[in-house]
Amino acid sequence: MKTKKDISESIRKVDSEEKISGRAPYTSDISVEGMLYAKTVRSPIARGVIKNVKLPDMPEGYYTVDASDIPSRNVVSMIYEDWPVFAEKEVNFIGEPIMLIVGPDKETVMNLADNVEIDYEEKNPVFDFSNSGVRLHFDKGDVVNAFERAAKTIEYEYETGYQEQAYIEPQGFVGYIEDGGYTLVGSIQCPYYVKNAVMDTMGEDEDKVRVIQAPVGGAFGGKEEFPSVTACQLAVALKKIQKPIKFIYEREEDMETTTKRHPSKTKMEAALDEHNNIIGMRSRIGLDGGAYIGLSGVVLSRGMLAVTNAYTIDNLDVHGDVFLTNTVPNGAFRGFGAPQMIFAIEMFIHHIAKDIGEDPYVFRKRHMVKQGDKTSTSGTFRDPIILDDMIQKAVEISNYHDKAKAYEDRDTYKGIGMSWFLHGCGFTGSGESDIIKANVKLRKDDEDNVHILVAAVDMGQGPKTTFRKLVADILDVPIEQVTFNYPDTRYVPDSGPTVASRTMMVVGGLLARAAKTLKEDWKEGEEQTVVKQYEQPDYVEWDQDTMRGDAYPAYSWGVNVVEVEVSKVTYEVTVTNAWSIYDLGKAIDERIVMGQADGGQAQGIAYGYLEVMNHENGKLKQKNMTDYIIPTSVDVPKMENHIMDNPYPLGPYGAKGVGELTLVGGAPAVALAIEQAIGRKVRKIPATPESIMELIDNG
Amino acid sequence: MKHVIPKTYKEALEHLSEGTYKVLAGGTDLMVKNRSWSETPARFKQDMLYIHNLDELRYVEDKGDHLAIGALTDYETLLRHEAVPKVLKDCLIEIAGPAIRKVGTLAGNIGNASPAADGVLLLYLLDAQLVIERKGARREALIDDVITGPGKTTLSNEEMIKEIRLPKSTFTKTQFLKVGGRKADAISKVAFAGAVRIEDGIVKDLRMAIGAVNVTVVRLREVEKLHTGETISAVQDSIVSIKNAYVPHIKPIDDQRSNRVYRKRVAFNMIEDFIMNMHIQD
Structure with missing residues (x-):
């Protein structure tokens, strides 16, 4: 009888070699024939109203893409919907995107972008903590009574600063038109956040938007919601131009204009x-x-x-x-x-x-x-x-x-x-059951190879290895018999975003359940599929309002x-x-x-x-x-x-x-x-x- | 715009005599300053002369009374050379990372003339003499007389630095103290280099250079001279007046890396720390 190894015992990370050797195809390595390049024109002021936009003479084959090109809604769909795809009438921060310049030659694109003249009516920007946009409150017990009977009270204030994710690989996508729909390959944490946001901005059905994760060179949360912004901009450009487009941020552009930790x-x-x-x-x-x-x-x-x-x-x-x-x-x-x-x-x-x-x-x-x-x-x-x-x-x-x-x-x-x-x-709270509703799928082909189909992203933290290890261990098959490719929304169900320390516990938990079911029902040489959906533990009770x-x-x-x-x-x-x-x-x-x-x-x-x-x-x-x-x-x-x-x-x-x-x-x-x-x-x-x-x- | 790659040093001087070029050695400053969108050329604003392949300017020679360093000698080579003074090596090892040190040069550091340049700070400390040439002419000058402000030197368009000469000197204690944002690969917020030779309790040679606190490196030779020949305790007893002498010269700025109050305080702390411990061997 063979004794099973403890699951914690380490194995070599499955993607170490492709990453160390440089073979992993990051977004900037992707090239599509006839590909154009996109550059963002941004607000140089913190707050103001756009009065007039004067474009330079645009050579043939060069395009501008802005809010007027958006087919459906000028908002990036995320948990709260207030972030425009492109600034339209007003700008609210230095670096806010106003339009894209798109064309075949990067130097020309850059020069055109530098020569867009925009007149603003400047307004007084707000930098202090005075304009509340979200207000939350909860309490426990009877705090008024506690302070009334207190022998002593002590009060302090604490402050924290910004923190930048500083991932190695900047934000980026390559997009192209495929069967009349939009395919976006990019450096992302949440394939379905991107897909849902693009569907919403474009007013398109599910089958018209395909999102594929490229190898991700670090994310740390910085590729949770932000890529939805650039993906929506790119989709608008794809619709207008109908040619493949590469849209990758420069390091300084990335640091100056993407999300960070809140002060x-x-x-x-x-x-x-x-x-x-x-x-x-x-x-x-x-x-x-x-x-x-x-x-x-x-x-x-x-x-x-x-x-x-x-x-x-x-x-x-x-x-x-x-x-x-x-x-x-x-x-x-x-x-x-x-x-x-x-x-x-x-x-x-x-x-x-x-x-x-x-x-x-x-x-x-x-x-x-x-x-x-x-x-x-x-x-x-x-x-x-x-x-x-x-x-x-x-x-x-x-x-x-x-x-x-x-x-x-x-x-x-x-x-x-x-x-x-x-x-x-x-x-x-009840986010997993009310909002995310994660689904995972395990598919076994007729050669008994098992395919993990989830939308979880390996951004360095290891699920490409640990998911395969987990499923192989439960099925008691060699890890080579289990595959987990980079998620592609055409094939994988929405197992939720790769966030909130949920990947192993929630998505891995569902995969473990799926693997157990598959093992119990294993039919050699037959194609089999197992799907599992998240169920909230029955002990969890949560009232979002209070x-x-x-x-x-x-x-x-x-x-x-x-x-x-x-x-x-x-x-x-x-x-x-x-x-x-x-x-x-x-x-x-x-x-x-x-x-x-x-x-x-x-x-x-x-x-x-x-x-x-x-x-x-x-x-x-x-x-x-x-x-x-x-x-x-x-x-x-x-x-x-x-x-x-x-x-x-x-x-x-x-x-x-x-x-x-x-x-x-x-x-x-x-x-x-x-x-x-x-x-x-x-x-x-x-x-x-x-x-x-x-x-x-x-x- | 012209991009010229001369085959010999002589040819380089010819080009300089005929046009207005920016000279690029390792490119560790110029490529960053003129950076552009990835996969597009650097955005240089004038004709460029690339001297990186002039191997005849790569040498370190012990000339008895001084060390002669060819203008294209990179930092890594200097770090490995036995005749290079320890205090210079203490500085060079803290400049950037290995890749930059493999192409960066002291001559480039002078040409770039940043007040925060650590290499330049050491050249001030070591009384570096520069051999500067143009077609048919040569001059020699003390580093202090070449750098005039941030990015500013007395080098004319026709001239380039051929060699750096470090006069031999003996010190009983040296110190290089760099305050960067972190322990490696950072630009100095403020930096200090000090050297002293003490014989029989008498200070025979005293030098201090401070970087990133003014438009150029601060080195007050008259203050140093004033205390040369004094006993250790006499110099240390004068710490207040020594620091006072630096007050008009320590005028740092606020920027994205630090602030003036801090830079000023630390500059004086470093002066005091060096003076009060100059008799203690490392």
């Missing part, structure tokens, strides 16, 4: 009883949405739900706003609102403890979530929570307590910080410890060590999870101290990889990461979410370490050398 401001106020227990909390979070709402309301919602992180607070009042400003629209980015909130709450808990003179570690442990506790939205933490064991392990491997004590000596200019956190897996109930079917958990040294001469931070422990249920491939752990922490820690982006009157100041600083291998510390199994009954082999979890705790961990090193409270990230100098000077 935020959060106010937190805690009510403490006479035993220094937090009995209530009021919180108000504001996100800078940029010029259009897009996904910002949903980002805000995930942020608000994380308001108490891994702590139980009985009485809550939580307000949130997405503020519209005349800046580039912000959107999805790994963590989706949670990194801002987890930074705020982790710092706040520490700051409360410091203010009341209690050891933050003890104070935090006393408020930590236990199985059976109520969530921020009055749902229930049903599954076992092993956070205590995880913290114990993190403390041991990092020697946390000894270091925390030693670094209280300010002259060391060293610090150690520990964050612990959760991340809800999958769409919020934001009450179980916001997520399951949670992943993490602990990050970060150690730093700050230079007395230059105030620069050196991150010397990082340790982490994760409960993601069960790893489907340990090495892939470890890759997520390394990358997620590098990105999360850098968010806390390194990555700076800001705008001046709506114009981003860091618009290329020279000025927007992300960590190099020299900046990334030694890392020691561990997984602790805690299988989730409804996940495949017990798997929960992993992708976002590894990022969300990085910023508070590094900020807390810096806080200790300099002996000042950090309330704003990134904690740059410039801001550290100010803190040392002014407190």
Whole structure:
């Protein structure tokens, strides 16, 4: 009898070779005969009304494409519909697309685009947090009463900056006409978001729009909703010109005009009883949405739900706003609102403890979530929570307590910080069952090869490998017998977007169910198809209007410890060590999870101290990889990461979410370490050398 | 617009005498400055002279009292050469990444004349003499007298840098401290280079150069001279007046990489740090 290997045991990633060798056909590698090139003409002002457009003399074979060419609706269909395909009468941010110039010679296209003259009537742009576009609220218990009986209240404000996804491959599509319909091949996370948006803008039926994922060179959320904008523009151009078109952003264009992580401001106020227990909390979070709402309301919602992180607070009042400003629209980015909130709450808990003179570690442990506790939205933490064991392990491997004590000596200019956190897996609330309704399909051909048909995208995080591994393992066949090609909406059902740490837990979960069914019913040499649709776990109850109930079917958990040294001469931070422990249920491939752990922490820690982006009157100041600083291998510390199994009954082999979890705790961990090193409270990230100098000077 | 690729150095000087060219060596600045849409040529605004293949300008020679560096010698070659001073290597290893260092040159760094250029900072520190030629004529000049402002030099259209000469000197301590946005591959927010020779407790040679705090590198030779010949403690006791002497010259700007308050503070911290620790061997 052969013994089966543990599913977590790593195998070689199936697409490593094509990517390392350079053979993977990324969008910019695609060439179609007779292909034209498209370039965007953009607004140079933050807010105004278009008065007049004067085109240069257009040579034959060159075209303009603008709002007047849109067959159906000038709006990009996403969760909230306010983002135009092309600006028509007014412009609302610097870089807003007004038209495309399309033609065969790139230099000519570029020169024509440079010579479009547009007159504007400028209006006063808005950059402050004054114009709310989305307002959400929920509460728990009786916060008024809690504050009335409070022995003490403590209040702080926290701020976070922009973060740019900085994927290696910029946004892009190649489009062509096929059987009278539109085929778009591109660097995307969500084939069906793109397809649905294009159908809506073009007023076309399902069979007229085909979307194919090309190999994706990184996304991090940046290719969640934004590609729908360029896809709609390209489809309009295809309809008008009827020739193949390549439409790829340049690096600076991409950084200046595509979605980023929302800057935020959060106010937190805690009510403490006479035993220094937090009995209530009021919180108000504001996100800078940029010029259009897009996904910002949903980002805000995930942020608000994380308001108490891994702590139980009985009485809550939580307000949130997405503020519209005349800046580039912000959107999805790994963590989706949670990194801002987890930074705020982790710092706040520490700051409360410091203010009341209690050891933050003890104070935090006393408020930590236990199985059976109520969530921020009055749902229930049903599954076992092993956070205590995880913290114990993190403390041991990092020697946390000894270091925390030693670094209280300010002259060391060293610090150690520990964050612990959760991340809800999958769409919020009833999103999976009400909005997404995921479908997956397994098809077995008459040679018994099994084809995975789902719309999930491998953007580096590994489903090309892990889905095949999962299905092969359940079917007990070699992995070579299972295929998973790049999703093409002509062949794959809508298994939902590749977002929200849902790919393995939700889509993988459905695939596991499909594979079990296929195995039970396996007929050698016969074609067979199995389809599975998402069913909400019966215990989940959620009321979207009051934001009450179980916001997520399951949670992943993490602990990050970060150690730093700050230079007395230059105030620069050196991150010397990082340790982490994760409960993601069960790893489907340990090495892939470890890759997520390394990358997620590098990105999360850098968010806390390194990555700076800001705008001046709506114009981003860091618009290329020279000025927007992300960590190099020299900046990334030694890392020691561990997984602790805690299988989730409804996940495949017990798997929960992993992708976002590894990022969300990085910023508070590094900020807390810096806080200790300099002996000042950090309330704003990134904690740059410039801001550290100010803190040392002014407190 | 003309694009000329001369076969010899002599031919390059001929072309320069006949037209107005921009000279491109490694292209690590010019290709970035004139970048264009991918798959289209760089958007150069004047006639171009590409000297990258003039191997006769690639050499490092020990001339006894000085080191002669041919204008096209790339950073990686300098990093591997045994006669190149340690403090220059400490700087070069922090410039960009290996690919850029393989084509970037000190002469190009001078021609580009960025106040934040780390290579130029070290040339100031090491009293670099430049050999500048045009057809039929040669001149030599101290680096300080060639660079006049951001992107500005005294090089005429007919001239190009042929060689960089580094006078030999002995130091008991050197320091290169670069503050970039991160630990590698970053443009300096502010940078410092210092060198000192102490014999029997007496400061015999003291040099400090500061980058990215003014339109050119700041090196105050008169302040250095004032304290040459003093004891270590006499120099260190004068730290306040030394710093005061730099006040009119440390005038940094706000930009996308940092701000003036920070740059100024760190510049003075670095001066103080160097002076107060100049007697402590690495």
